[in-house]
Amino acid sequence: MQRAAAFVRRGCSPRTTGPWGRSRSSAAAEASAVLKERPERSRRERILTLESMNPQVKAVEYAVRGPIVLKAGEIELELQRGIKKPFTEVIRANIGDAQAMGQPPITFLRQVMALCTYPNLLDSPSFPEDAKKRAQRILQACGGNSLGSYSASQGVNCIREDVAAYITRRDGGVPADPDNIYLTTGASDGISTILKILVSGGGKSRTGVMIPIPQYPLYSAVISELDAIQVNYYLDEENCWALNVEELRRAVREAKGHCNPKALCVINPGNPTGQVQSRKCIEDVIHFAWEEKLFLLADEVYQDNVYSPDCSFHSFKKVLYEMGPEYSSNVELASFHSTSKGYMGECGYRGGYMEVINLHPEIKGQLVKLLSVRLCPPVSGQAAMDIVVNPPVPGEESFEQFSREKESVLGNLAKKAKLTEDLFNQVPGIHCNPLQGAMYAFPRIFLPAKAVEAAQAHEMAPDMFYCMKLLEETGICVVPGSGFGQREGTYHFRMTILPPVEKLKTVLQKVKDFHVKFLERFA
Amino acid sequence: MQRAAAFVRRGCSPRTTGPWGRSRSSAAAEASAVLKERPERSRRERILTLESMNPQVKAVEYAVRGPIVLKAGEIELELQRGIKKPFTEVIRANIGDAQAMGQPPITFLRQVMALCTYPNLLDSPSFPEDAKKRAQRILQACGGNSLGSYSASQGVNCIREDVAAYITRRDGGVPADPDNIYLTTGASDGISTILKILVSGGGKSRTGVMIPIPQYPLYSAVISELDAIQVNYYLDEENCWALNVEELRRAVREAKGHCNPKALCVINPGNPTGQVQSRKCIEDVIHFAWEEKLFLLADEVYQDNVYSPDCSFHSFKKVLYEMGPEYSSNVELASFHSTSKGYMGECGYRGGYMEVINLHPEIKGQLVKLLSVRLCPPVSGQAAMDIVVNPPVPGEESFEQFSREKESVLGNLAKKAKLTEDLFNQVPGIHCNPLQGAMYAFPRIFLPAKAVEAAQAHEMAPDMFYCMKLLEETGICVVPGSGFGQREGTYHFRMTILPPVEKLKTVLQKVKDFHVKFLERFA
Structure with missing residues (x-):
């Protein structure tokens, strides 16, 4: 994809729009659509x-x-209008959008997609044979x-078969059935569909959905939309954000008085927290779900994003099967994957799948x-999604380039994970757990009492106040911990590690300088 | 797209899978996933x-x-297994899926998409310059x-600008604001999003949503999902499925006792009914919405599919503005378009947009x-979607081919619309209104009393019984009118006019023969 990179450089002037292209102007327009005032005409009341x-939609939040x-x-609009700022561009470290941060697409994936899009290219000598074969296979199934x-x-059909074969390979031979695979519009679509089917009851029998805190706010948003009850279990920050089964027990016990806990959501590797669950932990969670009769949702979209050499990804499905038939034929599980993360970062295509286990046949209908x-x-x-689950194998023409590109992305992410952890932990008043996986840092920030008071005076959560100041003073956009949930009195922010290494170093240095100044100001 | 057509022929053997490729085996597998019985193991009760x-999801129907x-x-699975049938293939005339029926994609559209997918192709001499320019414009905005x-x-952003420019052109200069344009995942996504925001209240103040009968069952499905109240207004079959405002008044009057009617959905051109609304009718509907304080949803996805020389498409937006400021600054309107229908038939890409008018700024947020x-x-x-709203113009390299392809598709559809109406009306016991637009016939079938009794004995709606027999005896898959709604005691089915002309003639002849035999059998 060298050409794509060249095109990025040619496509926009760094001075006015920066290396992230015009996406920002589009987002800026979105902001302006919401914020700009309309001329007041004499009008009837709106319906x-x-x-x-x-009211359930009104209650939705999505940080x-x-x-x-x-x-x-x-701010981007203001920069475009020539308003002077202490920075020249906004850096959007708020969202896991790898290609927007300059990560090039995987060549083989885009070749197959181009061939599928415009099959005249099947005659072109500039495409490798394995890409053509794959495109033909997909098209024949359409x-x-x-x-x-x-x-x-x-x-x-054949893509669901490829997904099943992938899962079987990934899980060391534990079989997967294509009938249990549902392709989705990104993982978010699968998660909200399962929750939508699960939710029922009113009053004290309203469905309770257990989610980790901190969580990815899709969960709270969907729970709110569906008028279900959010049951929080807290991850253990002191212990690298581990999931503690005692905490699950506390949460479910307390929830039972006022709702009917029916589902348990787990994010592994964690978002925003970046922990990778141990096999033992997953076993404990599954046992708990079995015991408490909870439907398990395993959000495993970061399964390829494991950086810490001490950690490996274990799928809930695999562990479930290894625990024996009492579990593997009883625990209802839906697990989710996506094209958006991993090494491919194809967010815009909205690809994903879910695998369901032990779903009642009527519910499948x-x-x-x-x-x-x-x-x-x-x-x-x-x-x-097909290319993600069925990449080129040794001996195929595209294998070498594919592997090189994949390793380059994952190797860089691992380097940036370490770099981010190390740098944050050098800053007084910041503590950052190891980024074992996923693509975010979620450091804890210790804010002085005066900063908390200033935030309250502005009717803002203290970490929102902090992040707004960071944005206004440095142009760096991160998301306050309050948008993900956190223990009362603690403050965090989530920042992606997606900018290129050198850029990330600058970003981290700027956050550090800002933080030191912030502490001084509110000392 | 000659190559694509060749590939279709090469891609599958007509004997075993037919000219519609393997999509059917995939759908067959879907059926089998739902229907096949699982071995009973000793199991705990499912959650x-x-x-x-x-229960709201359970109540959803989607015919x-x-x-x-x-x-x-x-049946397809059985055919594959070699089970003998009075036919060799199933013809899926149940869904408006043009390319699955062999309609080739528009070349320019796919060229731009391929260039966007794999920008290395921007160097290729085999793509026209206007396609390259367009791809660059889109990519620069990503x-x-x-x-x-x-x-x-x-x-x-730039796609929303192109949509706004398209609407302005289409509506003879009535201005459109890109801030009012929201791109969507097909039109269905936009429609369900607007309804989701609109719905509120419990008991007698539950939101009532007015929909035409017959309707496209997305509406009833979403209303059921949202636990809103479906308020039916009946289209006038005797009068070419016209929308009659007196009927709207009846419907809203009767609804007011038990719900709060808040929205009025109109499908123009009609699905499944194929009528094209007159300008006068649209004015009446808008006046009614203004009077009754109803939020208008105008489903205009078939705006390019008008065949009858006596009809033209008028957008609700344009008529609204022409009615003067009392309407144009007060009536809340959302209108919907899609890449799936028209002359492009790009269903699989799930492209669409909605334009909102007079939406409260807070609601836009x-x-x-x-x-x-x-x-x-x-x-x-x-x-x-961008290419649909901003096609090549005279003087551009791709203009001629684009126009030729577009006219060919639309010309063929017009021919098939007439052919279908004429042939159905030759069959005793079938009455078919003119197919003024869209891509379906929705003929009324007059079923003998004995057939109705036989259906009741099978616990089936009479037209479901008829369509099942049609499927079992001819392999032709159409959708019973009961799936769209119809006046009590009347029966219909919906059939697409998408098969190629010669194929469609065969299909129509088979339906005719079946119908005559069916009448004899139940005389």
Whole structure:
């Protein structure tokens, strides 16, 4: 993808729009659409207002693209208008969007996608044979041999077969059934679909959904939308954000008085917390789910993003099967994966899959019915998923380049994970757990009492106040810990480690300088 | 796209899989996943069952991919296993999936998409310059200049600008604001998002949503999911499925006793009914919405599919503005378009947009927040939408081929619309209104009393019974009218007009022969 990189350089002037292209102007426009004032005309009252709208939607919060990101958009607009700032560009370290940060796409993946998109290219000598073969295989499984046809609601058949084969390989031979694979519009779609089917009951029998704190705010948003009850269990920050089963027990015990806990969500590797769960921990969680009769949701979208040499990724599915038939034929599990993270970072294609285990056959029918209302996930995203689960193998023409590109991305991420941890821990008043996996740092920041008071005077959460100041003074956009949840009285922020190494070093240095100044100001 | 067509022919053997490729085997597998029986092991009770699941999801029905389509999948499996049938292939005339029926993609659209997917191709001499220019424009507006980055939640900026320019052109200069454009994952996504925000209240103040009967079952499905109240207004079959405002008044009057009618959905051109609304009718509907304080949803995905020389497409937006400021600054309107229909038929990319008019600024903020939870619509679908709203213009290299391809598709559809109407109306016991637009016939079938009794004995709706027999005896898969709603005691089915002309003639002849035999059998 050298050409793509060259195109990035040519495509925009670093002075006015920076190396992240025009995405920011688009986000800025989004901010402006929300914020700019309309001229007041004499009008009838609106039908759809904050008062009359769906209160569950009103209650939704989504910090990763919340007020701080709208503010970032405003600042970008101001920079474009020539307003002077102590920085020349906004750096969006708020979202795990690798390619927006300059990570090049995997060549083989894009070659296959281009061939599928425009099959005339199957005659072109500039594409490798294995890419052509793969494109043909995908197209033959599509209606009319085209990415432009709807697929089956559950996803293209041969892609689901490839997903099943991948899972079987990944899990050392534990079998996976293509009938249990559902392709999705990113992992978010799968997670919200399963939760949507699960939720029922009113009053004290409303469905309780257990989620980690800190969590990825998709969970709280969907729970709010569905009018379910969010049951928090706290990860153990003192212990590298480990999931402690005693804490699960506390949470479920306390929840039982006022709701019906039905589902347990686990994110491994953790987002925003970056911990990688041990096999033992996963066993304990599964045993707990079995004991408490909880439906398990395993968000495993960062399964390729493990950096710490002491950690390995263990899938919930594999551990479940290794625990024997009492578990493997009883525990209901849905696990999720995506094209957006890993080494490919194909967020824009909205590809993903879920595997369901022990789902009641009638519920599988209900699931297909519900999915069919939206017709199908984007077929291009399904094709991208296929390449992620079925990459070139040794002996194939594209294998070497593919492996080189993959290793380069993952090697860089591992380096940046260590760099970030080390640098944050050098700053007084910042503590950062090891980034064992995923693609975020979630350091704890110790804020002086005067800063907390100043935040309260501005009616802001203290870490929101901190992050707003960071954004206004350095142009660096990170997400306050309050958007993910945290123990009362503790403060954090989430920052991606996706900028290129040199850029990341600058960012970290700027955060450090800002933090030191911030402590002085509010000492 | 000659190469694509050749590939279709090479890609599969007509004997075993037919000209519609392997999509059917994938759908068949879907059917089998739902239907095949699992070995009974000794098991604990499941957490997620029909009894414990979300009752609103359980209530959802979606006929376009419902039981008849599952049955079609079963039959395909049987054919594959060599079981003899009175036909050799299943013809899926149940869903508006043009490319699955052999319609080739628009070359320019796919060229731009391929260039965006794999920018190395920008150096290739085999792509026209206007396609390259367009791809560069789209990529420059994407994060990291890549389709693989998330876009803003509302969609890529320059694509929203192109949509606004398209609407302005289409509506003869009525201005459109890019801030009011939201790119979506197909039109279904936009429709369900707007309804989701609108719905509120319990008991007698539950939100009522007015929908046409017959309707496209996305509406009833979403209303059920959201636990809103479906308020039916009946289209006038005797009068070419016209929308009659007196009927709207009846419906809203009767609804007011038990819910709070807040929204009015209109599908123009009609699905499944194929009527194209007159300008006068649209004015009446808008006046009614203004009078009754209803939020208008205008589903205009078939805006390019108008065949009858006496009809033209008028957008609700344009008519709204022409009615003067009392309407244009007061009536809240969301209108929807898609890449899936028209002349492009790019269903698989899941592209679409909605334009909102007079939305309260705070609600626009809520909308962006809600959309941001799912991050963004597929960026490849957004790019496809761009080409639909901004096609090549005279003087550009690709203009001629583009126009030829577009006219060919639309010309063929017009021919098939007439052919279908004429042939159905020659069959005793079938009455078919003119197919003025969209891509479906929705003929009324007059079923003998004995057939109705036989259906009741099978616990089936009479038209479901008819369609099942049609499927079992001819392999033709159509959707019973009961899946769309119809006046009590009337029966219909929906059939797409998408098969190629010669194929469609055969299909129509087979339906005719079946119908005559069916009447004899139940005389």
